[in-house]
Amino acid sequence: MKEILFLSGKGGTGKTTICAALASLWEKPKVIADVDVDASNLPLLLSPRLLSQSPFQAGWEPVRDEGKCTGCGTCREKCRFGAIGEDLTIDPFDCEGCGVCAWFCPEEAIVMKEKEVGKIFLSETPYGPLVHAELYPGEENSGKLVVEVKRRARLLAEEQGLDFILIDGSPGIGCPVIASLSGVSVCILVAEPTLSGLHDLKRLAALLRHFKIPGYLIINKADLAPEMSSELLNSAEREGLSFLGSIPYDPEVFECLRLGQPLPLVSKGPASKALLEINGHVYKNIVGGGEQ
Amino acid sequence: MASGKGGTGKTTLAVALAQAFGARLLDADVEEPNAHLFLKPALSVEEEVYRMVPSVDESRCTFCGKCKEICRFKAITTLPGTVLVFPEMCHGCYGCLEVCPEGCIEEGQVLLGRLYFGKAQGIELAYGVLEVGEPMASPLIKALKERFLGRDGLQIIDCPPGTSCAVLTAVRGADFCLLVTEPTPFGLHDLRQAARAVRTLGVPAGVIVNRAGLDYPELYPFLEKEGLPLLLEIPNRREIAEAYARGEGLLAVMPELKSSFEKLLEEIRR
Numbered sequence: 001m002k003e004i005l006f007l008s009g010k011g012g013t014g015k016t017t018i019c020a021a022l023a024s025l026w027e028k029p030k031v032i033a034d035v036d037v038d039a040s041n042l043p044l045l046l047s048p049r050l051l052s053q054s055p056f057q058a059g060w061e062p063v064r065d066e067g068k069c070t071g072c073g074t075c076r077e078k079c080r081f082g083a084i085g086e087d088l089t090i091d092p093f094d095c096e097g098c099g100v101c102a103w104f105c106p107e108e109a110i111v112m113k114e115k116e117v118g119k120i121f122l123s124e125t126p127y128g129p130l131v132h133a134e135l136y137p138g139e140e141n142s143g144k145l146v147v148e149v150k151r152r153a154r155l156l157a158e159e160q161g162l163d164f165i166l167i168d169g170s171p172g173i174g175c176p177v178i179a180s181l182s183g184v185s186v187c188i189l190v191a192e193p194t195l196s197g198l199h200d201l202k203r204l205a206a207l208l209r210h211f212k213i214p215g216y217l218i219i220n221k222a223d224l225a226p227e228m229s230s231e232l233l234n235s236a237e238r239e240g241l242s243f244l245g246s247i248p249y250d251p252e253v254f255e256c257l258r259l260g261q262p263l264p265l266v267s268k269g270p271a272s273k274a275l276l277e278i279n280g281h282v283y284k285n286i287v288g289g290g291e292q
Numbered sequence: 293m294a295s296g297k298g299g300t301g302k303t304t305l306a307v308a309l310a311q312a313f314g315a316r317l318l319d320a321d322v323e324e325p326n327a328h329l330f331l332k333p334a335l336s337v338e339e340e341v342y343r344m345v346p347s348v349d350e351s352r353c354t355f356c357g358k359c360k361e362i363c364r365f366k367a368i369t370t371l372p373g374t375v376l377v378f379p380e381m382c383h384g385c386y387g388c389l390e391v392c393p394e395g396c397i398e399e400g401q402v403l404l405g406r407l408y409f410g411k412a413q414g415i416e417l418a419y420g421v422l423e424v425g426e427p428m429a430s431p432l433i434k435a436l437k438e439r440f441l442g443r444d445g446l447q448i449i450d451c452p453p454g455t456s457c458a459v460l461t462a463v464r465g466a467d468f469c470l471l472v473t474e475p476t477p478f479g480l481h482d483l484r485q486a487a488r489a490v491r492t493l494g495v496p497a498g499v500i501v502n503r504a505g506l507d508y509p510e511l512y513p514f515l516e517k518e519g520l521p522l523l524l525e526i527p528n529r530r531e532i533a534e535a536y537a538r539g540e541g542l543l544a545v546m547p548e549l550k551s552s553f554e555k556l557l558e559e560i561r562r
Contacts, residue, residue: 039296
């Protein structure tokens with residue numbers, strides 16, 4: 001089974017638009033997954049029909065039995081996150097759910113309760129089954145939710161005998177991105193030719209090297225800054241990324257977002273043409289096997 | 293300055309606002325900090341930030357397993373004759389140090405990231421850079437704010453995208469949150485999430501619409517329904533995108549924005 005993950009470092013470079021386009025162009029049956037759990041946008045382009053949903057629990061929160069509490073303050077002393085105030089109220093934003101307060105409470109007045117942090121959805125789309133999720137705003141444990149979405153996508157692929165999983169990832173290089181990398185065969189990085197785009201791509205490429213995952217590069221809106229695009233290309237070469245192609249700035253991309261459809265289905269414009277070509281390269285270089 | 297969706301123009305606007313008012317700017321997007329690329333500050337402070345991870349003296353360890361028992365993050369485990377620590381899982385709660393009957397666990401350190409501070413183009417910039425491979429951004433954002441958030445004068449915090457704990461760590465304690473969005477279905481979807489997240493903190497919020505003019509009218513009734521004031525619109529123009537690509541600031545392309553910023557600030561104060 002091959003897992004192909006779309007990442008970008010910088011947000012808003014076009015990961016989701018490109019992932020949806022390739023999902024619509026791929027003829028091979030596959031599972032699609034959206035692991036950008038705090039800004040899950042891929043479903044907005046894939047006309048999903050929800051089949052099932054389930055709550056997701058991760059982490060713990062301390063719950064105090066005020067009847068048992070003697071106000072001794074041991075919990076406050078032991079908490080390293082400053083989550084317990086002078087009046088011993090527990091601040092959910094500062095609490096990491098480590099349970100040290102509960103462990104040391106002499107009255108056993110604190111119990112750790114499992115916490116619901118989000119929901120996982122299974123949908124069907126015209127392009128294949130889609131596993132996606134929603135992290136409740138402000139929650140921690142986005143990494144664990146990412147891992148669970150991926151686990152379910154793999155199970156589904158195994159059950160249905162599908163060889164590919166296309167995964168839309170999150171921006172950044174922290175917890176959710178690191179969680180999304182486990183078990184991935186190749187990463188397709190989407191960068192834009194800007195100062196920020198170049199900087200963020202380098203950090204993302206360093207992360208891929210750290211985890212020894214081969215990376216490919218797509219440059220989006222390449223014609224906005226041709227010089228910066230060639231710098232991106234040079235940088236990609238130095239960072240060991242293979243180039244899959246460029247997509248020009250095309251106002252029709254906005255139309256595809258507005259209509260909620262993958263770009264190749266609603267446009268024959270320059271961006272759509274570029275994606276057709278890129279899809280060919282993806283087939284040859286990644287699907288076909290020679291990912292080195 | 294927060295957004296939900298990435299790439300809506302947070303950093304561009306944060307830099308322009310800080311420049312317009314001579315404010316201090318904190319770039320709290322420690323995973324992918326960008327403000328310094330535009331401002332090119334002359335750095336006067338560079339500090340390393342470490343986080344605690346347990347360091348076990350196995351010669352005194354009896355492998356009783358108490359440390360493994362207290363750890364909810366599966367960051368430490370005992371096997372016959374050895375103790376394994378997984379630093380990337382550790383949240384630094386000190387539970388294992390506290391519980392070890394032999395006192396053979398000590399504070400170890402892992403480099404979490406670096407903090408930088410400097411002056412550029414008349415403003416002060418502080419930013420954090422998370423070490424590549426480190427999963428947790430929130431502790432570094434916390435350290436950045438503790439170290440460099442000034443008490444007086446206007447302070448602008450540029451947040452990471454999304455709505456998770458890192459964003460809330462950045463927004464928490466702010467007097468006002470500017471949510472930057474764009475009139476697209478993605479922009480609206482992520483704004484909805486971000487507005488909910490900010491609301492849990494009790495921080496008042498208003499909206500800046502970037503790339504205004506894209507034909508997606510659905511955004512505006514949402515703002516009205518949620519009671520989110522529309523404070524500023526930046527038009528969707530290719531030359532703005534091109535200037536940004538070259539690393540030029542928003543005020544260089546649209547000097548007329550300065551007076552809009554003044555109105556924006558006035559409205560926030562009201």
